[in-house]
Amino acid sequence: xxxxxxxxxxxxxxxxxxxxxxxxxxxxxxxxxxxxxxxxxxxxxxxxxxxxxxxxxxxxxxxxxxxxxxxxxxxxxxxxxxxxxxxxxxxxxxxxxxxxxxxxxxxxxxx
Amino acid sequence: xxxxxxxxxxxxxxxxxxxxxxxxxxxxxxxxxxxxxxxxxxxxxxxxxxxxxxxxxxxxxxxxxxxxxxxxxxxxxxxxxxxxxxxxxxxxxxxxxxxxxxxxxxxxxxxxxxxxxxxxxxxxxxxxxxxxxxxxxxxxxxxxxxxxxxxxxxxxxxxxxxxxxxxxxxxxxxxxxxxxxxxxxxxxxxxxxxxxxxxxxxxxxxxxxxxxxxxxxxxxxxxxxxxxxxxxxxxxxxxxxxxxxxxxxxxxxxxxxxxxxxxxxxxxxxxxxxxxxxxxxxxxxxxxxxxxxxxxxxxxxxxxxxxxxxxxxxxxxxxxxxxxxxxxxxxxxxxxxxxxxxxxxxxxxxx
Numbered sequence: 001x002x003x004x005x006x007x008x009x010x011x012x013x014x015x016x017x018x019x020x021x022x023x024x025x026x027x028x029x030x031x032x033x034x035x036x037x038x039x040x041x042x043x044x045x046x047x048x049x050x051x052x053x054x055x056x057x058x059x060x061x062x063x064x065x066x067x068x069x070x071x072x073x074x075x076x077x078x079x080x081x082x083x084x085x086x087x088x089x090x091x092x093x094x095x096x097x098x099x100x101x102x103x104x105x106x107x108x109x110x111x
Numbered sequence: 112x113x114x115x116x117x118x119x120x121x122x123x124x125x126x127x128x129x130x131x132x133x134x135x136x137x138x139x140x141x142x143x144x145x146x147x148x149x150x151x152x153x154x155x156x157x158x159x160x161x162x163x164x165x166x167x168x169x170x171x172x173x174x175x176x177x178x179x180x181x182x183x184x185x186x187x188x189x190x191x192x193x194x195x196x197x198x199x200x201x202x203x204x205x206x207x208x209x210x211x212x213x214x215x216x217x218x219x220x221x222x223x224x225x226x227x228x229x230x231x232x233x234x235x236x237x238x239x240x241x242x243x244x245x246x247x248x249x250x251x252x253x254x255x256x257x258x259x260x261x262x263x264x265x266x267x268x269x270x271x272x273x274x275x276x277x278x279x280x281x282x283x284x285x286x287x288x289x290x291x292x293x294x295x296x297x298x299x300x301x302x303x304x305x306x307x308x309x310x311x312x313x314x315x316x317x318x319x320x321x322x323x324x325x326x327x328x329x330x331x332x333x334x335x336x337x338x339x340x341x342x343x344x345x346x347x348x349x350x351x352x353x354x355x356x357x358x359x360x361x362x363x364x365x366x367x368x369x370x371x372x373x374x375x376x377x378x379x380x381x382x383x384x385x386x387x388x389x390x391x392x393x394x395x396x397x398x399x400x401x402x403x404x405x406x407x408x409x410x411x412x413x414x415x416x417x418x419x420x421x422x423x424x425x426x427x428x429x430x431x432x433x434x435x436x437x438x439x440x441x442x443x444x445x446x447x448x449x450x451x452x453x454x455x456x457x458x459x460x461x462x
Contacts, residue, residue: 068325072326074332076280
């Protein structure tokens with residue numbers, strides 16, 4: 001391996017994954033392209049969802065790509081930060097809502 | 112307000128220096144293919160002109176704003192202004208050659224003392240379409256400009272105005288503090304006399320260009336966003352939104368280099384090269400005239416000092432329609448901005 005796991009230049013090589021398995025890669029990239037086309041959701045809404053998910057999976061490539069894509073799609077900086085707060089709220093909420101499970105168990109065990 | 116590169120004697124005020132930077136960078140090392148190579152492989156080299164439809168006249172580099180991305184390097188400190196004599200030469204050419212569209216730009220063209228004469232004369236002589244590229248803030252800049260909306264209306268001018276975003280934050284970062292607020296007032300004044308209103312026949316178009324080192328998104332979607340936002344928050348109506356890609360020259364080139372984005376931006380433009388955008392590039396049906404009457408293939412080439420090819424004629428005094436309609440276009444690496452993605456020109460996306 002290199003000295004760092006992530007290299008910004010590798011983002012541009014994403015397509016190279018097809019070299020070792022072209023059929024599945026072709027299916028994936030076709031699908032990927034279709035996912036981001038405007039549907040009931042606008043292309044900008046999809047880009048902001050991708051930005052939020054990128055922060056959830058903490059993928060540097062995706063953060064790089066979808067920060068730029070969100071700007072190109074005309075998102076505001078405030079809107080982009082709001083999207084990340086949505087990710088953070090779901091992440092935090094996911095921990096906290098399990099607090100009910102903890103409470104149930106603790107109550108059952110306790111006198 | 113920042114000063115122009117010209118007033119600061121900045122290295123990028125030198126046209127040759129800009130071309131060197133563009134040519135010598137990653138293109139020289141062969142990391143990226145040149146524009147010539149790219150259009151050649153698409154079967155478009157040499158790039159040639161088609162029927163001349165747009166006669167674009169830059170009547171001066173003086174402006175009340177100094178936008179950070181300005182390819183003209185315009186500003187209050189620029190004194191280059193077209194004289195009435197040169198305007199008269201342009202009008203004679205327009206009349207003789209029956210070119211459809213007169214496209215007046217600057218700087219802020221309204222600051223040229225003979226601007227109104229030029230527009231009224233063109234209207235009186237029956238020029239089919241007169242476009243004025245107005246920056247909107249000029250309308251409120253001084254009481255003498257407050258009646259511009261009425262003047263535009265009287266002369267059936269089509270107004271094309273820059274508004275890079277529908278909020279103050281992004282707009283002011285590119286165009287200067289307070290520009291958004293004044294632009295909104297300008298737009299409302301234009302709306303008031305009928306511009307942008309359905310059925311009025313008075314056309315008001317907006318120009319969007321990215322506030323930074325990225326490409327414009329889909330023109331139709333951005334137009335829809337702009338329409339919704341401007342109507343909801345400011346009761347403003349307009350006709351079309353044109354997305355224009357920032358050209359890596361002059362002050363935008365300065366921004367790219369200073370912010371460490373230059374190479375990546377050029378790579379982005381080259382990677383987004385769209386062969387089907389070549390046929391519709393604006394230089395093919397446009398001629399650009401500078402304040403001294405010199406001829407260029409487009410306003411960008413004008414700023415780089417790249418005149419039309421010598422054998423087609425290089426000055427308004429020797430204007431020859433047939434030669435110009437059969438000329439080879441002068442190209443450079445900056446041209447990649449007009450062929451990226453959906454294509455880009457003074458009328459927005461070209462595909």
